[in-house]
Amino acid sequence: MTRVGARTGGSAPRxxxxxxxxxxxxxxxxxxxxxxxYVSDEVxxxxxxxxxxxxxxxxxxxxALASGxxxxxxxxxxxxxxxxPASLLIGIERAxxxxxxxxxxxNTLEGDAGGAAGxxxxxxxxxxxxxxxxEPIDEGAVSLSVDVPVLVLGAPAAFGGTRTVSAGVGAELxxxxxxxxxxxxxxxxxxHVAGPGRxxxxxxxxxxxxxxxxxxxxxxxxxxxxxxxxxxxYAAGRELAAADDVTAVFAANDDMAIGVIRALTxxxxxxxxxxxxxxxxxxxxxxxxxxxxTTMRQPFDAVAREGLRLLVRAIETPGTDLPPPDDPPxxxxxxxxxxxxxxxxxxxx
Amino acid sequence: MTRVGARTGGSAPRxxxxxxxxxxxxxxxxxxxxxxxYVSDEVxxxxxxxxxxxxxxxxxxxxALASGxxxxxxxxxxxxxxxxPASLLIGIERAxxxxxxxxxxxNTLEGDAGGAAGxxxxxxxxxxxxxxxxEPIDEGAVSLSVDVPVLVLGAPAAFGGTRTVSAGVGAELxxxxxxxxxxxxxxxxxxHVAGPGRxxxxxxxxxxxxxxxxxxxxxxxxxxxxxxxxxxxYAAGRELAAADDVTAVFAANDDMAIGVIRALTxxxxxxxxxxxxxxxxxxxxxxxxxxxxTTMRQPFDAVAREGLRLLVRAIETPGTDLPPPDDPPxxxxxxxxxxxxxxxxxxxx
DNA sequence: CTGAAAGCGCTAACAG
DNA sequence: CTGTTAGCGCTTTCAG
Numbered sequence: 001m002t003r004v005g006a007r008t009g010g011s012a013p014r015x016x017x018x019x020x021x022x023x024x025x026x027x028x029x030x031x032x033x034x035x036x037x038y039v040s041d042e043v044x045x046x047x048x049x050x051x052x053x054x055x056x057x058x059x060x061x062x063x064a065l066a067s068g069x070x071x072x073x074x075x076x077x078x079x080x081x082x083x084x085p086a087s088l089l090i091g092i093e094r095a096x097x098x099x100x101x102x103x104x105x106x107n108t109l110e111g112d113a114g115g116a117a118g119x120x121x122x123x124x125x126x127x128x129x130x131x132x133x134x135e136p137i138d139e140g141a142v143s144l145s146v147d148v149p150v151l152v153l154g155a156p157a158a159f160g161g162t163r164t165v166s167a168g169v170g171a172e173l174x175x176x177x178x179x180x181x182x183x184x185x186x187x188x189x190x191x192h193v194a195g196p197g198r199x200x201x202x203x204x205x206x207x208x209x210x211x212x213x214x215x216x217x218x219x220x221x222x223x224x225x226x227x228x229x230x231x232x233x234y235a236a237g238r239e240l241a242a243a244d245d246v247t248a249v250f251a252a253n254d255d256m257a258i259g260v261i262r263a264l265t266x267x268x269x270x271x272x273x274x275x276x277x278x279x280x281x282x283x284x285x286x287x288x289x290x291x292x293x294t295t296m297r298q299p300f301d302a303v304a305r306e307g308l309r310l311l312v313r314a315i316e317t318p319g320t321d322l323p324p325p326d327d328p329p330x331x332x333x334x335x336x337x338x339x340x341x342x343x344x345x346x347x348x349x
Numbered sequence: 350m351t352r353v354g355a356r357t358g359g360s361a362p363r364x365x366x367x368x369x370x371x372x373x374x375x376x377x378x379x380x381x382x383x384x385x386x387y388v389s390d391e392v393x394x395x396x397x398x399x400x401x402x403x404x405x406x407x408x409x410x411x412x413a414l415a416s417g418x419x420x421x422x423x424x425x426x427x428x429x430x431x432x433x434p435a436s437l438l439i440g441i442e443r444a445x446x447x448x449x450x451x452x453x454x455x456n457t458l459e460g461d462a463g464g465a466a467g468x469x470x471x472x473x474x475x476x477x478x479x480x481x482x483x484e485p486i487d488e489g490a491v492s493l494s495v496d497v498p499v500l501v502l503g504a505p506a507a508f509g510g511t512r513t514v515s516a517g518v519g520a521e522l523x524x525x526x527x528x529x530x531x532x533x534x535x536x537x538x539x540x541h542v543a544g545p546g547r548x549x550x551x552x553x554x555x556x557x558x559x560x561x562x563x564x565x566x567x568x569x570x571x572x573x574x575x576x577x578x579x580x581x582x583y584a585a586g587r588e589l590a591a592a593d594d595v596t597a598v599f600a601a602n603d604d605m606a607i608g609v610i611r612a613l614t615x616x617x618x619x620x621x622x623x624x625x626x627x628x629x630x631x632x633x634x635x636x637x638x639x640x641x642x643t644t645m646r647q648p649f650d651a652v653a654r655e656g657l658r659l660l661v662r663a664i665e666t667p668g669t670d671l672p673p674p675d676d677p678p679x680x681x682x683x684x685x686x687x688x689x690x691x692x693x694x695x696x697x698x
Numbered sequence: 699c700t701g702a703a704a705g706c707g708c709t710a711a712c713a714g
Numbered sequence: 715c716t717g718t719t720a721g722c723g724c725t726t727t728c729a730g
């Protein structure tokens with residue numbers, strides 16, 4: 001039977017109660033519970049049994065106070081249900097738990113002035129051994145001089161102060177790859193629907209798109225900017241539909257790509273026959289919208305995992321400089337929303 | 350300038366350091382920091398100033414140890430980026446923070462035997478004043494006899510032990526409404542693509558669909574079951590396309606509805622002309638897929654907010670039984686994926 | 699391999 | 715309105 005928190009009466013048992021029952025000192029209980037060496041198997045067994053019998057639960061506040069370590073990691077994340085941030089959070093939680101850390105989470109509402117700084121401050125007050133800032137946006141000169149290691153996910157390594165490690169999906173390369181793919185298909189140029197300018201994630205993708213175009217000496221059409229939502233992609237799509245020279249669009253995420261396709265479709269343009277549209281993220285529905293979306297898959301889980309490994313290293317063995325992680329693999333998922341441009345495109349009617 | 354965690358040298362200042370600098374006793378510092386009454390404005394100002402000057406940060410482990418309260422709430426949630434759970438988590442975080450509580454998060458991997466029980470145990474060990482179990486799945490006889498209040502979001506109130514409060518989106522009513530809407534359109538019956546049977550959320554929707562059909566004396570077609578993913582909806586959609594009598598489908602979430610539409614479309618069926626499809630959740634892209642999806646909006650934020658209010662009440666003023674929350678508003682969002690059945694439907698060709 | 703003593707930094711009573 | 719005295723339940727020395 002799964003029984004959680006069975007407590008017969010009175011207050012919660014403390015380690016000294018366990019010690020008494022096991023016939024050892026309280027310190028020995030502590031040793032056993034912390035998996036320290038130099039405890040005889042016999043004693044260990046007795047202690048564990050006594051603890052189990054009493055339904056003993058370690059008091060982590062007391063432990064934190066005495067040891068100065070909390071065994072927990074704080075996460076600052078955006079308060080949105082966007083696929084990217086949500087996936088990262090899940091990866092972080094899993095990796096943290098595997099490493100023996102609990103998770104404290106604080107959301108920043110976008111638009112909050114100094115949101116990240118406030119969030120970090122609040123985590124520090126809660127007590128954390130390390131902090132993950134997930135997909136931050138540029139808030140100007142926030143000096144995050146914090147006394148615990150910080151992992152920044154999806155922003156330049158330079159962000160923040162010392163003891164900062166970082167990991168990213170290599171979004172720039174991914175964006176460049178997507179753009180090149182469209183160019184390789186034969187499109188003269190590629191239009192871009194970018195994410196909000198303050199997001200590093202948006203900038204990276206924009207940069208990758210630019211790089212690809214520049215490398216081939218192609219003209220850079222004006223950039224349209226959305227807010228990651230399908231609604232904003234739809235708005236951008238209406239503008240694109242009104243223009244006359246659009247044959248390929250690279251949207252900075254799948255939601256916006258879906259909005260773009262919708263607008264194009266409503267304007268009587270066919271995707272991919274008249275206009276190719278590529279997205280970014282490979283959200284779960286991407287394969288099932290009409291037409292199925294060509295997109296760049298982001299290795300969220302790998303990034304979170306790798307980043308956390310670095311963070312834990314920084315927490316537990318400070319001073320060990322380990323090399324930045326390899327760039328995660330580039331994965332272009334080609335589906336049906338992209339195709340070569342129509343030969344000698346007839347003027348629209 | 351936003352400066353976080355500036356610390357000049359040595360170790361972190363403690364409240365006694367603040368007291369010394371402000372020329373008061375340490376207890377007075379504690380009073381000021383806890384916003385207690387009976388402190389003169391003058392003293393309060395001096396203390397605050399001294400704290401600020403030293404970059405003082407309260408040690409919450411010490412506070413928790415001394416007070417027996419952690420001022421934090423634990424959340425057990427599924428480790429998926431599904432829109433529902435993710436939205437709930439965001440709502441919970443916001444509401445918790447507004448109420449002055451920090452958040453600890455533990456994910457359960459679906460399929461984990463006793464996942465929820467283990468997660469709760471881990472939260473209890475971390476130290477929390479209350480627990481939120483978000484969108485649980487039925488794990489059989491887990492006896493959650495925990496010594497803190499528990500809020501269960503999206504499961505029957507009976508789930509769990511004493512001191513359990515619950516809140517839900519009223520999914521059954523919503524599902525019934527969606528089904529009735531389809532019936533009102535003139536469809537003879539409505540097919541259902543359900544979520545996984547162990548999810549209470551899936552059962553509620555199934556029940557609502559059943560109720561609507563039963564109330565009108567309509568035949569209940571066999572239920573297809575998915576796993577919330579668009580891929581599983583697609584699989585279900587293929588089966589539905591193969592059948593000959595399908596004119597209306599109600600999917601238990603939008604992702605599956607999108608998959609169903611895709612399969613139908615590929616089979617040469619038009620939505621909504623040949624088959625109407627309704628979803629559930631109103632995910633952000635629902636309005637922009639082709640065709641825009643008719644769906645039931647779930648008031649995630651309101652549910653989280655309301656639930657947390659109950660939980661905080663249970664934590665802070667035990668014994669106060671307050672009435673269960675009102676059922677949240679029912680919101681049917683009609684878009685273009687549903688329509689009346691075609692008159693005298695011709696046999697398919 | 700095990701134990702005794704001394705705090706970690708705060709809040710809870712109780713005085714004043 | 716403010717201060718004093720005890721702990722909260724652990725981990726850390728330092729001895730055995």
